[in-house]
Amino acid sequence: MLLIYSIMKIKIQLFGPLTEICNGHQIETELVADTHTLLEVLKKRYPALKKSVFAIAVNNQLRKENTLLQEDDTVSLLPPFSGG
Amino acid sequence: MQYEENDKERYACQLQMKDFGSEAQDKLKNGSVLVIGAGGLGCPVLQYLAGAGVGRIGIVDDDHIELGNLHRQVLYTTEDIGKSKTESAAAQLRKMNPAILIEPHPFRITNKEAINLLTQYDLIIDGSDNFATRFMINDACALLKKPLIFGAIGSIEGQIGFFNHTTDQPSANLRDLYPTLLPEEAALSCRDSGTIGVVPGVIGTMMAAEAIKFFTQKGTLLSNQLLTYNFYTHQTCRFDISPSKHELSNRPITAEAFLQKDYLQYISINQDWKEISAETMEILIEKENSLLIDIRSEAEYPPIQIEPHLRISVEDILNETDKLKEAEHLIVICSSGNRSKLGADILQKHFGTAKKIYSLKGGIQAWKNKSRIFS
Numbered sequence: 339m340l341l342i343y344s345i346m347k348i349k350i351q352l353f354g355p356l357t358e359i360c361n362g363h364q365i366e367t368e369l370v371a372d373t374h375t376l377l378e379v380l381k382k383r384y385p386a387l388k389k390s391v392f393a394i395a396v397n398n399q400l401r402k403e404n405t406l407l408q409e410d411d412t413v414s415l416l417p418p419f420s421g422g
Numbered sequence: 423m424q425y426e427e428n429d430k431e432r433y434a435c436q437l438q439m440k441d442f443g444s445e446a447q448d449k450l451k452n453g454s455v456l457v458i459g460a461g462g463l464g465c466p467v468l469q470y471l472a473g474a475g476v477g478r479i480g481i482v483d484d485d486h487i488e489l490g491n492l493h494r495q496v497l498y499t500t501e502d503i504g505k506s507k508t509e510s511a512a513a514q515l516r517k518m519n520p521a522i523l524i525e526p527h528p529f530r531i532t533n534k535e536a537i538n539l540l541t542q543y544d545l546i547i548d549g550s551d552n553f554a555t556r557f558m559i560n561d562a563c564a565l566l567k568k569p570l571i572f573g574a575i576g577s578i579e580g581q582i583g584f585f586n587h588t589t590d591q592p593s594a595n596l597r598d599l600y601p602t603l604l605p606e607e608a609a610l611s612c613r614d615s616g617t618i619g620v621v622p623g624v625i626g627t628m629m630a631a632e633a634i635k636f637f638t639q640k641g642t643l644l645s646n647q648l649l650t651y652n653f654y655t656h657q658t659c660r661f662d663i664s665p666s667k668h669e670l671s672n673r674p675i676t677a678e679a680f681l682q683k684d685y686l687q688y689i690s691i692n693q694d695w696k697e698i699s700a701e702t703m704e705i706l707i708e709k710e711n712s713l714l715i716d717i718r719s720e721a722e723y724p725p726i727q728i729e730p731h732l733r734i735s736v737e738d739i740l741n742e743t744d745k746l747k748e749a750e751h752l753i754v755i756c757s758s759g760n761r762s763k764l765g766a767d768i769l770q771k772h773f774g775t776a777k778k779i780y781s782l783k784g785g786i787q788a789w790k791n792k793s794r795i796f797s
Contacts, residue, residue: 351659353650354576354609363652391608393599400599400648400663414661416648418600419576420609421617422463422551 345369346409350380354417359386374404376413392417429521433475446638447475451522453637454478456543458531458559460507461485462494462622463549463573463629469497470630472515476637478523479515480543483507484530486778489702494619503705504712504751504778531555533681536562545636547571547629549622553604558685560585560596561673565680569636572596573629577615578653580625583663584632587645594646594663601672603685621653695766695779698753700789703782706751713749715739717756717765718786726755726786736765740772752779759785 346369352360360380370376373394381387395414396405407413430437433447453476457464460483471479487495487502487510495507502510508526515524531539540546540562548559548570556574563570567589573582585595628649635641648661674680698706706712707728714731717739726733734742746752746769754765759782766781773779782789 354579355615363655391600391604395661398659398661400661402598402666414659416581416599416650416661417576418553418604418609419574419579419581420551420553420556420604420606421575421577421615422459422461422549422573422622 348376348407348410349412350376351412351414353415354419356387356390356392356415356417359384359390369407369409372404372406373401373413376407390417429475432519432521436474441640442638446640449637449639450475450634451477453545454480454543455545455547455633456480456482456540457547457549458482458555459549459551460495460497460511461491461549461551462575462617462619463626464547465495465497465511466623466626467547467549467630467633468511468515469518470627471633472519472522472524474630474634475519475522476633478525478543480525480527480539481508481511482527482529482531482539483511484528486696488696488698489705490699494617494622496619496623500705503702504709531559533558533562533683533685537566537677537680540566540568543568545569545571545633547573547633549573549626549629552606553608554606554685554687557596557603558683561680561683564593564595564597564673565675565677567593570595571629571632571636573625575617575622575625576609577617578621580621580651580653581648582625582628582632582644582651583646583648584636584644585646587636587643592665594665595673597672598663598666599648603687618653621651624651624653694775695770695781697759697763697783698780699783700791703753703755703780703789706753706780709751711749712751712753713746715746715752715754715765715769717754717761722757724786736761736768739765739768743772746773746777750777752777753782754780755782755786755789757785758787759783 347366348369350365352363357363393416394401397412455476457467460481485507487498487505497511497514506528508528512524512526546563546568550556563586567586569587570585586593646663650659674683716726716733717736752769754762756762762781766779769779
């Protein structure tokens with residue numbers, strides 16, 4: 339009997355210098371409970387994120403507080419730009 | 423309002439647009455906008471708003487044009503190098519549309535001037551190039567409930583948003599995205615990370631589009647949203663920003679507190695003189711009113727072959743200011759570009775804003791590598 343395990347995932351969308359830190363514009367990770375936990379996981383995986391400043395959006399809504407995550411959510415990390 | 427024949431012809435394509443017409447054109451004519459920064463973003467903003475016929479356009483910038491600006495700051499030419507950006511932009515825009523009023527403000531805007539200046543305009547467009555100015559303008563606009571179009575770029579990406587669109591509802595602002603004033607290292611500037619001219623071109627044009635929709639009350643604005651753009655993929659993303667009470671604790675909520683806020687804590691501004699590249703210098707020294715000041719000691723080699731030039735040591739520079747009277751552009755050079763900074767500092771303190779002062783980056787060593795003069 340063939341068992342197919344489906345792991346619940348979320349997408350992470352990256353901008354600006356964060357694409358270099360995380361090696362891509364979009365990465366996937368296993369579903370975690372909330373945005374705080376996600377950041378802990380990401381900072382462990384990409385230590386340079388610890389020094390980065392960014393705003394967080396879940397499904398294109400900016401979130402200032404810890405937000406619960408669901409399967410297939412897209413979390414965006416938005417660094418500030420100052421150039422003109 | 424009756425249109426003069428000239429205006430009818432100038433704005434013919436806009437006037438014949440469905441749902442636009444003379445009513446929308448009048449709104450543009452009666453509108454006023456202050457554009458902060460006449461650089462990569464400011465140039466397309468200014469060009470399209472002057473072209474469209476916005477009646478009064480203010481331009482704030484304290485910078486002078488450099489060779490390295492021209493690839494993206496498309497209002498300026500090689501002949502403009504060394505000139506004030508606001509004055510050059512104003513001259514160009516007046517040629518483009520003599521029917522509108524252009525008001526140059528050739529200084530660096532700080533919280534001391536902001537409230538007085540911003541209240542004179544209906545709409546503020548931030549195309550500046552540093553966080554200190556961006557947070558200060560954001561806080562002033564939030565305090566005054568002044569509509570603000572925010573735009574910024576970094577390498578191949580850009581961001582744009584519209585804050586304080588209406589005064590009757592709470593609005594989001596930059597502090598909802600980034601609560602505290604950021605040091606410049608938190609983002610890479612154009613100089614550090616590089617960019618290609620079309621990136622500020624696209625974002626600046628979007629900012630101008632927002633301004634036209636705001637004045638004419640057409641279409642939908644990016645109110646309380648952040649739109650991002652990627653040059654390589656053309657991908658755009660939109661993010662909704664909810665106004666929150668938390669941001670209030672981070673920004674001054676009275677005019678007195680705003681005036682006392684130290685926005686410049688992360689940058690030094692006591693440097694009015696400019697550090698220029700060898701290429702920019704070669705263009706500047708072609709100008710009749712420029713003078714090269716070589717502050718190396720007598721023994722240092724090779725001698726400069728370009729006339730006019732003066733060889734004065736740093737110690738003697740203030741004893742010889744009579745010889746500098748005629749020149750408008752003073753270019754200080756030394757061997758490696760360090761002593762010339764000191765020379766530029768001394769001259770700046772002496773002459774204030776009466777002269778434009780430059781220091782050659784990397785000194786004669788850098789110049790030698792890039793010039794035919796020494797070959």
